[in-house]
Amino acid sequence: xxxxxxxxxxxxxFISLEVSALPYKTLVAPITKDTKTSLYSITLNSREKxxxxxxxxxxxxxxxxxxxxxxxxxxxxxxxxxxxSGMCPPANNxxxxxxxxxxxxxxxxxxxxxxxxxxxxxxxxILSWTNGxxxxxxxxxxxxxxxxxxxxxxxxxxxxxxxxxALSQAPLAFSSQLTPSNLGMAKKFAICxxxxxxxxxxxxxxxxxxxxxxFLPTQFDAAKVLSYTPLLKKSNSVEYYIGLKGISINGxxxxxxxxxxxxxxxxxxxxxxxxxxxxxxxxxxxxxxxLNDFSKxxxxxxxxxxxxxxxxxxxxxxxxxxxxxxLAPTIELxxxxxxxxxxxxxxxxxxxxNNVACLAxxxxxxxxxxxxxxxxxxxxxxxxQFDLAGSRLGFSxxxxxYRTSCADFNFTSGV
Numbered sequence: 566x567x568x569x570x571x572x573x574x575x576x577x578x579f580i581s582l583e584v585s586a587l588p589y590k591t592l593v594a595p596i597t598k599d600t601k602t603s604l605y606s607i608t609l610n611s612r613e614k615x616x617x618x619x620x621x622x623x624x625x626x627x628x629x630x631x632x633x634x635x636x637x638x639x640x641x642x643x644x645x646x647x648x649x650s651g652m653c654p655p656a657n658n659x660x661x662x663x664x665x666x667x668x669x670x671x672x673x674x675x676x677x678x679x680x681x682x683x684x685x686x687x688x689x690x691i692l693s694w695t696n697g698x699x700x701x702x703x704x705x706x707x708x709x710x711x712x713x714x715x716x717x718x719x720x721x722x723x724x725x726x727x728x729x730x731a732l733s734q735a736p737l738a739f740s741s742q743l744t745p746s747n748l749g750m751a752k753k754f755a756i757c758x759x760x761x762x763x764x765x766x767x768x769x770x771x772x773x774x775x776x777x778x779x780f781l782p783t784q785f786d787a788a789k790v791l792s793y794t795p796l797l798k799k800s801n802s803v804e805y806y807i808g809l810k811g812i813s814i815n816g817x818x819x820x821x822x823x824x825x826x827x828x829x830x831x832x833x834x835x836x837x838x839x840x841x842x843x844x845x846x847x848x849x850x851x852x853x854x855x856l857n858d859f860s861k862x863x864x865x866x867x868x869x870x871x872x873x874x875x876x877x878x879x880x881x882x883x884x885x886x887x888x889x890x891x892l893a894p895t896i897e898l899x900x901x902x903x904x905x906x907x908x909x910x911x912x913x914x915x916x917x918x919n920n921v922a923c924l925a926x927x928x929x930x931x932x933x934x935x936x937x938x939x940x941x942x943x944x945x946x947x948x949x950q951f952d953l954a955g956s957r958l959g960f961s962x963x964x965x966x967y968r969t970s971c972a973d974f975n976f977t978s979g980v
Contacts, residue, residue, distance in 0.1 A: 589694050589695060589696050589697075590694075590749050590751070590771055590772070591694070591695050591696075591697060591750070591751075591769055591772055592694060592769070592770040593692070593693050593694070593700055593767060593769055593770075593974075593976075594607050594608055594609060594692050594767070594770075595607070595608045595766070595767060595768075595976060596608075596617065596756065596757070596758060596759060596765055596767060596768055597759070597762060597766075598758065598766070599723035599762070600761070600762050601723065602722065602723050603941065604617075604676070604723055604841065605758050605941065606730075608765075609690050609692060610690055613626075613727040613728075614725065614726045614727055615727055615728045615730035616722055616726055616728070616729045616730065617730050617756070617768075617840045618729055618730070618731055618733075618840060619732045619740075619804075619838060619839065619951070620804040620839060621733055621738070622648035622731060622735035622738060622803050623645055623670060623710075623711065623712055623731050623735065623737055624709075624711040624712070624728065624729055624730050624731040624739050625672035625683060625711055625712040625714040625729050626688065626713065626729075627713070627714060627715075627716065627719070627727060627728060628684070628686065628714075632684060632688075633687060634667040634684055634685070634686060635667075635685045635686060635687065636665070636667075637667060637668045637669075638666065639668065641685075641710050641737065645668065645685050645710065645712070645737055646669075646670060648670075648671075648803075649670065650673050650680045652673065652679070653673075653680040653681065653682060654682065656669045656670060656682055657669065667684060667685075668684070668685035669682055669683070669684060669685065670682075670683055670684075671683070671712075672713075672714040672718060674718045674720065674721070674722070674729070676721040677718075677720040677722075679717070679718060680718075681714055681715050681717060683713045683714045684712070684713045685713075687708045687710050687711070688708075688709055688711060689706065689707045689708070689709070690706045690709050691703055691706070692706060692743070692770070693978075695769070696774075697773055697774030697775055697776050697786070698776040698784055699975040699976065699977055699978065700976060700978045701978070706743065709743070710742065711728070714728060714729075732754065732756070732840075732951070733803040733805070734804075734805070739770075740754050740770070740953065741953070743770040744771055744953070750770070750771045750772075751954070752953045753772065753952040753953055753954065754768065754769060754771070755768070755775055755948055755949060755950040756840075756948075756949055756951075757775070757787075757947070757949070757964075758941055758945045758971055759970070759972045760946055760970070760971070760972075761972070763972070766971035766972060767971060767974040767976075772788075773786065773787075773950075774786040774788050774789075775787045775788045775948055775950075776974070776975075777973040777974055778974075778975060779967070779969055784975075785964075785967050785968075785969050787948040787964065787967075788959075790961050790967070791948070791959035791961055792904050792960055792961075792962075793952075793957045793958065793959050793960075794807050794808065794904055794958055795807070795808060795957050796952075796958055797835065798956075799832065799835065800832060804838075805838045805958065806835045806836060806837050807900065807939075808826075808900060808901070809826040809836040809899070809900060809937065810826065810900060810901045811826075812851075812855060812896065812897065812899065813896070813897040813905075814862050814894050814895070814896055815862055815894045815895055816895075816897070817862075819854050819858045820854065821850070821851060821854055822850065825850065825851055825936060826851075826936045826937060827936075833934055834936045835935055836936055836937045836939065837935045837937070837939070838938075838944075838949075838958075839939065839940060840941050840944070842938050842939075842940035843941055843942055844915070844925045844927050844940045844941075844942050845937065845939050845940045846928075846929040846933065846935070846937065846938040846940065847927070847933075848929055848930070848931070848936050849929070849930055849931045850931070851936060851937060852876075852926065853928075855896075855926060856877055856924065856926075859894060863877075863879060863884070863894060866880065866892075867879060867880040869921050872917045872921060872923055874927045874928075875915070875923035875924055875925065875926075875927065876924065876926075876928065877923065878921050878922065878923040879914075879921070880920060881916055881920045881922035882920055884910065892910070893909070893910030893913055894910075894913075895908065895909055896908040906960050906962055907963065907966075908963075909966070911945075911965055912925070912942060912943050912945060912946070912947070913925060913926075913943075915942060925942050925943070945971065946970045946971045947960060947961055947962060947963055947964065947971075948960070948964065948971070949961075
């Protein structure tokens with residue numbers, strides 16, 4: 566057996582002992598929002614921040630000290646190199662002195678649409694265990710695989726972040742490595758994105774409960790109100806797609822062309838989730854229909870000059886903006902069989918200042934690759950559970966409906 570494989574087995578044996586000795590098998594970490602970039606970061610090792618990308622196949626970080634190398638003969642190297650990006654130059658493994666071979670991969674920044682060659686490595690992380698209500702202790706997670714990345718790859722990222730956290734369906738994404746089924750952890754994770762930067766949202770790795778402060782001392786378990794829809798498989802993709810059937814506004818279904826949201830014969834189309842897209846992006850035919858129907862539903866609300874990139878802006882106070890868009894029409898994403906994701910005013914109307922609120926959906930163009938990309942603004946204060954084992958997405962709709970929010974998880978340590 567290769568010496569590196571022995572080290573990994575020993576490390577996992579240590580983690581196994583630690584997990585089995587604890588009554589809880591769920592990890593928790595805070596999520597912060599950078600309002601300048603509209604990107605969200607998960608905090609690891611108490612203070613290191615990693616931008617969340619739920620579609621990236623591999624995490625990466627700035628390696629400020631010489632990082633340990635993964636052998637190009639290790640199976641993890643083959644897994645990582647199965648996701649080499651075509652944006653990068655050829656990523657040839659590097660032969661070192663004395664016959665050593667270092668694994669080279671291609672970390673990607675999908676915001677800046679940039680790529681770099683990076684050494685494949687591993688790192689230790691510290692997260693907190695949770696009973697679903699508050700942190701209960703520290704978990705030492707050893708030999709978590711990721712890539713090194715140069716400073717040039719941090720363009721368009723929030724200042725002070727340490728790297729990127731991949732939470733896709735790829736085998737070496739954090740979402741897979743931090744929920745090892747052989748240790749009794751549920752193969753699922755949940756994210757709850759905050760709408761501001763005053764208090765953090767939360768990430769859970771593992772099963773619920775996912776509890777938020779309600780009326781203290783009572784807590785609300787969002788796991789009990791989740792609706793579910795299947796995660797769709799797209800060939801050669803680890804991204805998250807869902808089977809949207811239609812969209813309604815105030816209960817009235819909008820009329821789209823047949824199979825408007827489906828994949829076509831070339832694999833284009835479909836509905837993807839993204840934490841990097843600040844607002845939901847719709848192909849032009851879908852966008853124009855939604856814009857027209859939403860305009861009709863708000864015909865009595867005074868219009869104001871549109872603010873880029875939005876196509877419909879109104880007088881905010883006339884829509885009850887002081888009550889988080891109380892009077893805004895409800896948009897429902899219909900997944901069939903009565904399963905609907907309700908988007909209330911706080912997730913459909915973006916306040917842009919000067920008493921102006923805009924419909925927070927944008928036109929992706931006539932030839933958009935996806936029919937729709939559900940963006941992070943529509944996810945804020947909604948708990949989303951990615952069940953990797955069951956291949957399904959759980960969603961709560963707005964936590965405001967339950968008088969709580971993503972910023973209401975109690976990060977004060979308890980027992």
